[in-house]
Amino acid sequence: MPVSKFLRVNTATREVKFEEVPEKYLILGGRALTSQLVFDEVPPTCNPLGPFNKLVIAPGMLSGTNAPSSGRMSVGGKSPLTGGIKEANAGGIASQKLANLGIKAIILEGKPQGNDWYLLKVTPAGAELIPANDLAGKGTYEVTAICRERYGPKVAVITIGPAGEMLLPAAGVTNNDSDGNSSRYAGRGGLGAVMGSKKIKAIVVDSPTTFDAPLKEAERFKAAARKFTQILQEHPVTSKGLPNYGTNVLMNIINEAGALPTRNFHFGRFERAAEVSGEKLAEIAVARGGKATHPCHPGCVMRCSNIYPLPNGKVCAPIEYESAWALGPNLEIDSLDVIGQLNYLCNDYGLDTIETGVTLGVLMEAGVIPFGDGEAAIKALEEVARGTPLGRIIGSGAATAGRVYGVTHVPVVKGQGLPAYDPRGCKGIGVTYATSPMGADHTAGYAVTANILKVGGYVDPHKPEGQVELSRDLQVATAFLDSTGFCLFVAFAVLDNPEGMPTICDLISAKYGISFTVDDALELGKRVLKAEREFNLKAGFTSADDRLPEFFKLEQLPPHNTVFDVRDEDLDQVFNF
């Protein structure tokens, strides 16, 4: 059995070494590990693209085991988009492979001189840097295909596209699913640019096993994993809602609730939303020989992904709700084929789909591209790969695009674009957008559950009361879940089943041979948030950064004509623990 190691790569000296994991990090994984390492090793005031920032890649605490849906990977560093700490979380097959190789985290550090690109190859035999100038400039799909041809058809390829090479702040880090689609993004916050600044084009991970990460108490673990599978299979959302139509099943309910940001956050409903919804996606995907349901990594029981064949012969797998919204209703685009093409280009160029969609919305607001014009949006996006001035503006995110074109209606917090729920129609998620150390991030405290989906109780989405408590509790639980390797979607079942959290804790106890309680889990979540907040404070953030753009307070959102009215002093109470 492999001993747990850090794989530390000094990109300036090209030294690659394995290190024993210090005791304080031994049970950590995922977000808890990336955020703690960034907190401990990265000076908060450093230039995100300079020699002192680090890119940390970590499988979750339970990744690489047979716990269901536990193969998520965290990527962390200081964000070139927000200027604060960042953890971006991805599915795909790299996390399980890293965990099976006994790699607790990969740490890329330093800043290389010169213009040469490298590939980091990680196998059971060790790790090495290989010259990779031949991969530079290539899109992620091609890089992934080349690497799987060279290094084996089952390897995981963590890579960046041209956007990351150009150090654009909307660039993400991707890895592939089992079919080789390089579409599983740690998308948010520009970590692709951090990887680009280290001149690492790709990390190839080759592991013969997927589910054999070491367990201290194997029998106990197996029993708890079975029980957790059952919990997921009993909840209506994780057993039916997600597998049937994928995440884009949300399009219609968010639209009906009047919280679907439309035309750059001017309206809460898009009359053609059903045309780009999960139901429509499933129809088209199946008719064209694609799939309405698909797992992003082996061992997922929710299988919320899809395979969408495009008219041009390419395949976009998957089209997620957030991407469908950002590149659809947000731009008044009502064609899944156009959305799929934009999504595919984002994946290939190495861009975060949410940030790209929000940025295109700002460009449409500015009149650079007409709203609803899919062909113009595709043409503009293609400029990113060519590195034209407009392309670089698109790759720099919504806040930058707003400044360049004199737009004030710019939906960002801490410089990061808002996702697919208008905070005036879903105020709990507004609290999360405003206060998360990540910038506007729906996953950081997904209050849409209790506000709209009626999971984990009900809090009226239009009233300010109760939203701070809701967001706080969810942000704490999420900081923990993001550390486990579990997909955040297990929360739908865990929130409604009192046995959910104890079972997760049982899995952790059995894996590490410790006694880990629900209190420990919540304490870990709080510790993660405190470290992230502390990093941001030292980087220069104040309570003024924990606010939504003022237009959300001033402009009413149709159809309910609500404004965001959670008081500033209440927002400042989110982290009062």
Added chain:
Amino acid sequence: MRLEVRVFSGLEKYIPGARFGQAIEVERPEGTTLADLVDSLGIPRDQVFAALVNGRHAPLDRVLQPGDRVSLFPPVGGG
């Protein structure tokens, strides 16, 4: 009174000719509740996980008003 009903995410299979997201106009007597409407449409109540009336969550005993926009959903989630 006239009501505007929309069904989603598989509930359309209970209503002949229905398509997700497309408004279905129905006539119901004054005093009709959400539960009455669901029953009369032939949708099993346990399949309705969330019901919105004019974009707001409503309990099954809600008495509907003329012109209400009613949206019915099975369990959905994502993000």
